[in-house]
Amino acid sequence: MAGKPKLYYFNGRGRMESVRWLLAAAGVEFEEEFSKTAEDLQNLIKSGKLMYQQVPMVEIDGMKIVQTRAILRYIAAKYNLYGKDLKEQTLIDMYVEGMRDLYDLIMFSPLTLPEERGKTISFILEKATGRFFPVYEKVLKDHGKNYLVGNQLSWADIHLLELILMVEECKSDVLLAFPKLQEFKARISKLPRIQKFLQPGSQRQPPMDDAGLEAAKKIFKLEKGMFYKHGSIILAEF
Structure with a gap:
């Protein structure tokens, strides 16, 4: 029997949250490995698992899939959530x-x-x-x-x-x-699987708070040079 899919990201929503939703809707249990520090992420990069040296990444069916859309399309197709033709x-x-x-x-x-x-x-x-x-x-x-x-x-x-x-x-x-x-x-x-995912205690992530933002900035080294304004990412010093 194949093991559970394993999700590699940080402990927050970001680009992985849609993957969590899709797996939950498919009724698939999954495991997660969080990068908690910049060193954790660098060690994951050094392991050679990340094709483009970035997360999210999902281990599933013997593959290490990166790029969010590729991950989502694979899961959707595998679990009959991608249309009939x-x-x-x-x-x-x-x-x-x-x-x-x-x-x-x-x-x-x-x-x-x-x-x-x-x-x-x-x-x-x-x-x-x-x-x-x-x-x-x-x-x-x-x-x-x-x-x-x-x-x-x-x-x-x-x-x-x-x-x-x-x-x-x-x-x-x-x-x-x-x-x-x-x-x-x-x-x-x-829907039962969705209802379960919406309950407290599921692997659904809450909105990012200030503490989560600071942790993400440190993991991905975003402390300087980036802020968001009216739908655009702006490079600047702050």
């Missing part, structure tokens, strides 16, 4: 790639300078409600089905729920103008 896979890819644009805005937002935080949250909410959520609201309304693609759970549905919950951490009533997304959120959240 090429057309459905393309739709899933389009939806997910759009979601990733918004996801990255949120993921990098902790790097915002204190005086920019309010503007950054407003920028995220503007993009969510003006560009991205209307797309998925229309999809669900037009085809009248429970899921974004076909009529079965896919990677796109899982990623959308994850994203909705992240945006709601910025503004709890952000779905007020999106009734189909409200129904979608309630429906997907009740």
Whole structure:
């Protein structure tokens, strides 16, 4: 019997969180090895396991897979969460790639300078409600089905729920103008595997707090030279 997938990252959301969500939705138990210091990460690099000397990396089925999209596509395909044919896979890819644009805005937002935080949250909410959520609201309304693609759970549905919950951490009533997304959120959240992952004590990570941000900066050596402003990563001294 094959061992559990093993996830290599730091103890936080970042780019690995979507992998956790997808494995949980597939009902797959997994292990994690966290880099807690810059030295831990350097030792992992020296081990030769990381193709591009960076995480995330997942050991699964005898492979060491790097690059987030490659990891997610493999898991989605392996566990029947990637559509039934090429057309459905393309739709899933389009939806997910759009979601990733918004996801990255949120993921990098902790790097915002204190005086920019309010503007950054407003920028995220503007993009969510003006560009991205209307797309998925229309999809669900037009085809009248429970899921974004076909009529079965896919990677796109899982990623959308994850994203909705992240945006709601910025503004709890952000779905007020999106009734189909409200129904979608309630429906997907009740699926047994998803419901289990949403419970306290699961491997789902909380939003990054100041302590987590400081730890990540030290692990990835981000203490200088980078901050986030209105959706862009800016190189600067601070």
